[in-house]
Amino acid sequence: MTTTDNNKNNHKPSPNGKEIRLAQKGSYEALLRGNAEWVERRLKDEPDFFKTLAQGQSPEVLWIGCSDSRVPANEVTGTKPGEVFVHRNIANVCVHSDMNMLSVLDYAVNVLKVKHVIVAGHHGCGGVAAALSNKQFGLIDNWLRHIKDVYRLHSHELDRITDETQKLNRLVELNVSEQVYNLCKTSIIQNAWMERDDLEVHGWVINLSTGLVKDLKVSSYGAHNLGYVYELDGVVPAK
Numbered sequence: 175m176t177t178t179d180n181n182k183n184n185h186k187p188s189p190n191g192k193e194i195r196l197a198q199k200g201s202y203e204a205l206l207r208g209n210a211e212w213v214e215r216r217l218k219d220e221p222d223f224f225k226t227l228a229q230g231q232s233p234e235v236l237w238i239g240c241s242d243s244r245v246p247a248n249e250v251t252g253t254k255p256g257e258v259f260v261h262r263n264i265a266n267v268c269v270h271s272d273m274n275m276l277s278v279l280d281y282a283v284n285v286l287k288v289k290h291v292i293v294a295g296h297h298g299c300g301g302v303a304a305a306l307s308n309k310q311f312g313l314i315d316n317w318l319r320h321i322k323d324v325y326r327l328h329s330h331e332l333d334r335i336t337d338e339t340q341k342l343n344r345l346v347e348l349n350v351s352e353q354v355y356n357l358c359k360t361s362i363i364q365n366a367w368m369e370r371d372d373l374e375v376h377g378w379v380i381n382l383s384t385g386l387v388k389d390l391k392v393s394s395y396g397a398h399n400l401g402y403v404y405e406l407d408g409v410v411p412a413k
């Protein structure tokens with residue numbers, strides 16, 4: 175086969191007439207084959223699985239995890255589609271001005287009525303590693319600034335760790351704890367706690383070398399430990 179033939183095989187007409195290059199055609203098609211095989215396996219185990227799935231969702235868990243491809247919520251927790259509502263971003267950061275995260279949180283807490291919100295970080299997190307360095311990576315530097323702020327809050331501990339891997343993984347843990355705290359400070363979580371007592375916010379870290387989750391034991395059930403300035407009164411004042 176000539177180079178020209180190769181090029182022909184790597185190009186396919188797009189709907190608007192222009193040619194698009196499918197450099198990863200093999201891996202792309204593998205996704206569709208994988209989907210067909212997954213459907214077949216599922217139906218073999220549970221013939222009504224998709225009929226049930228199509229009727230709606232009532233997950234009890236909201237997972238806020240890292241976008242890293244190695245930490246998918248369902249696989250890590252051994253759960254099925256329909257059991258975990260998921261939001262992911264780089265380094266599982268929860269910022270009170272992030273409308274995307276707040277919308278997911280509000281829907282999960284107030285419409286789906288989830289009982290557990292889990293912030294899940296992971297050892298060896300590339301986002302946290304980038305925040306630890308002084309290199310520039312582009313737009314993401316502004317997002318990672320939130321993690322640099324976590325470092326500043328805990329510099330008295332982190333500055334004493336000389337092993338770079340240990341320092342990274344400790345910052346991963348501290349970042350998860352701070353994001354749990356950030357979630358608890360939101361009006362969404364505080365108002366939910368005023369209405370019901372079955373909502374908990376947890377912090378986890380996944381060890382990629384073993385696959386096992388470490389519960390950081392920072393679970394929160396109420397606003398009493400937030401600190402005076404963050405605690406909100408129960409009623410929005412009338413205008």
Ligand SMILES: [Zn+2]
Pocket residue numbers: 240241242264265266296298299300301302
């Ligand atoms: Zn990560």
